[in-house]
Each structure stands twice: as C-alpha cells, then as structure tokens.
Amino acid sequence: MATLAVLRHDEGVRLDPDRLVALYSDLGEAGAEQVVCRAMEELAGRLTEIQRFADDGDVAAMARSARLLAKVAEQIGMLTFARVAGDVLRATAAGDRTAQAATLARLVRIGDRSLNAVWDLRDMTI
Secondary structure, eight states: OOOOOOOOOOOOOOBOHHHHHHHHHHHHHHHHHHHHHHHHHHHHHHHHHHHHHHHHTOHHHHHHHHHHHHHHHHHTTBHHHHHHHHHHHHHHHTTOHHHHHHHHHHHHHHHHHHHHHHHHHHHSOO
C-alpha cells in the first residue's frame, strides 16, 4: 500500500523593519501610516488580480501585476514577498507553466504571511 506524503509549507517571511522606520522618519507618523496602508491595499489587490489573470491565462497582465507588486513590496520592506514575485516573473518569462503555477502558489502563501507580518509590526511601537 502506498504512503501518502503531506507537505507542509511553513516558510517564514523576511521584513526589513529599517525601511518602515525610514518611512516613519521621513514622512512622520501620519504620512507613513497613509503610505503603508495604501501599499497594503495595493498589494492585496495585486495579489488577487494576479491570481485572476493566471486563471484567465492572461500572462502579460499577470506579469505586469507581479512586477508592480514586487516594486511596492520592496518599497515597504517586504523582501520575501518582492523576491517571490520576481520568481513568478522569471517562471512566466521562461514559459514554464508548472514553475509559474508553483511560484504563484508560493506568492499567495508568502503574500498572506507578509501582509499579516506588516500589520503586526505596525501595531508595535516604531
């Protein structure tokens, strides 16, 4: 009888708190809060959009959204999220549909964890 293996995807996320501190230092608390909130909304929307484009087979639109997602994530210190979005872009550019699907699934997992991590970090005193 075959044994079923269960894979657990428990990967940590990497945030650069120095980028958030720099935002707060440059823009003040109110300005930084606005920037971070807008970025978080943008990232959540882009993540949903990327999934929809992938389901529809619109590779060009998916790549465009992944590129924008990577830029925004990097700006607010979500390094892992930005890197995995880049991985999705590379798999898409290579035309590797299997790698694209795998990296997209990883992007969703990392995205959820990254968004939660930034919200948790914002709750702490900066």
